[in-house]
Amino acid sequence: QVQLVESGGGLVQAGGSLRLSCVASGRTFSDYAMGWFRQAPGKGREFVAAINWSGYSTYYADSVKGRFTISSDNAKNTVYLQMNSLKPEDTAVYYCAAQVNSGSYYDPINFGSWGQGTQVTVSS
Numbered sequence: 001q002v003q004l005v006e007s008g009g010g011l012v013q014a015g016g017s018l019r020l021s022c023v024a025s026g027r028t029f030s031d032y033a034m035g036w037f038r039q040a041p042g043k044g045r046e047f048v049a050a051i052n053w054s055g056y057s058t059y060y061a062d063s064v065k066g067r068f069t070i071s072s073d074n075a076k077n078t079v080y081l082q083m084n085s086l087k088p089e090d091t092a093v094y095y096c097a098a099q100v101n102s103g104s105y106y107d108p109i110n111f112g113s114w115g116q117g118t119q120v121t122v123s124s
Contacts, residue, residue, distance in 0.1 A: 004096050
């Protein structure tokens with residue numbers, strides 16, 4: 001079982017930047033990807049970005065493409081999410097998770113070992 005701990009959230013003005021980190025401990029799923037998801041109040045959990053552990057393949061939701069960058073440092077068992085040009089609609093709790101099967105990256109049902117989440121608030 002892998003344990004995931006997110007950090008780096010906070011309050012930022014629109015147009016600002018934040019970098020989220022997700023540290024994995026325990027067993028790591030090197031065959032599958034790591035993903036970032038977010039959940040705003042009253043909404044479901046939505047896909048943000050994913051990366052396979054080789055770091056060669058990355059995937060993004062259309063809403064964040066060109067603004068967010070996902071990366072990984074395998075030596076540190078850490079996945080990052082660099083968020084630039086933040087908008088108020090990016091406000092949410094951000095979670096990282098480990099893919100548990102070969103299903104779609106975009107569906108949270110294919111991910112497990114969810115972290116506790118980190119709050120990102122973007123003020124206008």
